[in-house]
């Protein structure tokens with residue numbers, strides 16, 4: 476089995492880091508964690524020691540870096556086929572890949588106005604027509620996946636897959652900003668919050684005290700607790 480080391484940023488803020496961490500932990504794949512900290516400008520200069528891209532997350536597979544959260548999730552799925560990190564059914568897998576790519580490359584209004592900040596409570600902050608459009612699209616996508624592929628399981632494709640890890644940080648944004656969701660989307664968001672791996676990440680995020688001004692769109696000076 477390859478030796479895995481996952482390099483991540485602040486658990487309170489780093490939405491990209493949360494995806495592969497929740498994926499590996501949620502699937503029961505052992506890995507060593509290396510945590511780096513954002514500076515005030517939201518940069519992690521030390522990340523260059525691990526990745527040519529100079530960003531987190533980075534997965535070191537026997538010391539060989541894989542950077543970018545999507546590449547890391549694909550690599551994990553390839554290394555551990557028995558974990559079925561993508562849905563087994565080809566049609567479901569196509570949709571799962573599509574909604575992950577959609578998250579990876581899109582939803583800019585939501586990401587800009589509602590950055591992940593797990594320990595903060597910012598009800599209503601950041602809402603706009605563009606943000607609501609992203610929320611509506613995400614809610615519809617969750618509902619459609621649950622109806623078509625969810626079966627008896629609580630996740631988008633029944634069992635826990637990359638898609639759930641990919642949308643876990645979105646659920647965190649919705650919680651922080653108290654976003655009102657249609658019942659089916661809310662039920663899915665609640666199921667994500669109940670995942671042991673998500674709860675473990677959230678507990679650690681809440682213990683962090685580092686205040687990164689660049690990621691605190693709605694705060695002025697001090698960390699919220």
Ligand SMILES: N[C@@H](CCC(=O)N[C@@H](CS)C(=O)NCC(=O)O)C(=O)O
Pocket residue numbers: 484488489490491492517518519520522529530531532542543544545
């Ligand atoms: N597309 C990349 C984005 C990674 C990314 O933006 N990482 C941020 C933290 S969430 C980062 O490392 N920022 C520090 C920097 O750019 O110096 C991925 O999916 O991993």
